[in-house]
Amino acid sequence: MPLTSGSTLVDIAxxxxxxxxxxxxxxxxxxxxxxxxxxxxxxxxxxLLANAVQNAMTGPDTSLAGGLMAAGTLFGVNLVVxxxxxxxxxxxxLIEGSPxxxxxxxxxxxxxxxxxxxxxxxxxxxxxxxxxxxxxxxRSAILEVDxxxxxxxxDEFPRIQRPHHRIRGIPRRTA
Numbered sequence: 360m361p362l363t364s365g366s367t368l369v370d371i372a373x374x375x376x377x378x379x380x381x382x383x384x385x386x387x388x389x390x391x392x393x394x395x396x397x398x399x400x401x402x403x404x405x406x407l408l409a410n411a412v413q414n415a416m417t418g419p420d421t422s423l424a425g426g427l428m429a430a431g432t433l434f435g436v437n438l439v440v441x442x443x444x445x446x447x448x449x450x451x452x453l454i455e456g457s458p459x460x461x462x463x464x465x466x467x468x469x470x471x472x473x474x475x476x477x478x479x480x481x482x483x484x485x486x487x488x489x490x491x492x493x494x495x496x497x498r499s500a501i502l503e504v505d506x507x508x509x510x511x512x513x514d515e516f517p518r519i520q521r522p523h524h525r526i527r528g529i530p531r532r533t534a
Contacts, residue, residue, distance in 0.1 A: 367420050368428045375416040375432040382408065383440070387454065455504045462500035465513070475502055486510060 416429045443450040459471050461482055472482065482500065485508035491497055498513045 367418075368424065371417055371420060371425050371428045372432045374418065375429045376436050378412045378416050379433055379436045382412065383454070387456070458504060458509075459502045460499060461502055461508065462494060462497045462510075464499075465495040465497060467494055471502075477502060482508070 417425045440454065444454055445451075459475050461468055461471055461475075461477065467479070467482065472479065483494075486492075486494070486497065486500065489508075489510040489512075491510055491512060496512050496514070497510060498516060499509075499511045501509045503509055
């Protein structure tokens with residue numbers, strides 16, 4: 360039995376907000392790769408999702424008012440989500456995720472690749488886009504929350520002599 364309020368426009372607003380949150384959750388669960396590195400089948404999925412949820416948002420109402428209510432609700436819910444993300448670190452990590460290190464000091468972190476759904480070929484392609492020939496040249500490669508890969512090369516960091524003595528009062532770093 361569907362939930363209805365008796366008002367078509369209120370029902371459209373409710374269904375649209377629910378669909379927005381459901382799709383946000385679905386896209387978040389598919390990982391960062393889906394957002395930043397769209398393949399043809401990812402693009403097709405996005406188009407089909409838009410078509411599939413359109414009727415769920417407006418129902419039988421194909422009027423201009425119904426369409427505008429759905430669009431207005433999408434904008435409104437998006438503003439509310441963005442407001443929460445800007446003001447809460449916890450909400451930001453939950454909704455946007457956090458960056459993931461894929462390469463550290465010339466070593467590919469295979470566990471992180473697998474967890475993020477990034478193939479070795481995808482990673483090597485990103486390195487080539489940054490002008491890097493070999494993994495050994497990379498100090499750090501990071502999968503950002505938007506799906507892009509940031510690459511820092513070893514030769515971009517100056518070689519600094521470390522002090523030969525320990526300064527008291529400063530705890531040792533554990534890596």
